[in-house]
Amino acid sequence: MNILDISLAGVVGTALMTAFMYAMTFLTERVLKVVKILGTMLTFQTSPDGKLSDRPRAISVGIIAHYFIGILFALCYGLLWSWGIGSPDLQSGIWLGIGSGLVAIAFWYGFFAIHPNPPAIPLKHYLVTLFLGHIVFAFGVIIAYNYLK
Known part of the structure; x- marks a missing residue:
């Protein structure tokens, strides 16, 4: 496993996921902007009426944290592949996506x-x-x- 390649792939995956979340925000008119939600919560900048922060600190912390987590998830994928568990193919993508999604749900629910x-x-x-x-x-x-690769 090439750590640089898998890390860059994590950045790409995170960018696509972020774009998906922002597109769903636009399409559904719901608050689904993962970077803003994460940044607001990590910097404790929720407004008194429960709105997300637009402050640069919250946004930058959200971006950095989200991409860091995305790289960690991708490194976990690479580790699994190096152990012979799955491979970088579409079938594994479904299972890795489901597994990652369940981990994310548990994290966010707890957070x-x-x-x-x-x-x-x-x-x-x-x-x-x-x-x-x-x-x-x-x-x-x-x-x-x-x-x-």
Whole structure:
């Protein structure tokens, strides 16, 4: 496994997932902007009325954290492949996307539960869209990884 290739593939997958989440925000008119939600929560900048922060610090922290997590997920994929568990193909992409989506749902559900002032967003819709976003992420990682190697 080439760590640089899998890391770059993680960046591509994260970018595609982020674009998917923003497109779903536009199409559904729901608050699904993962970078803003993550940044707002990590910097504790939820407004008193539950809105997301537009401050540069919240946005930059959200971007950095989201891409870091995406690279970690991609490295986990590469580790699994190096152990002979799955391979960078479309069939594995489905399973990796489902697995990643379930991990993300558990993380976000817990994060909202323990956060002292989470944003007032429709959590159910966010988690379902996030699950689908992780399938987009997994396919993006696999396509980019196969292109790079």
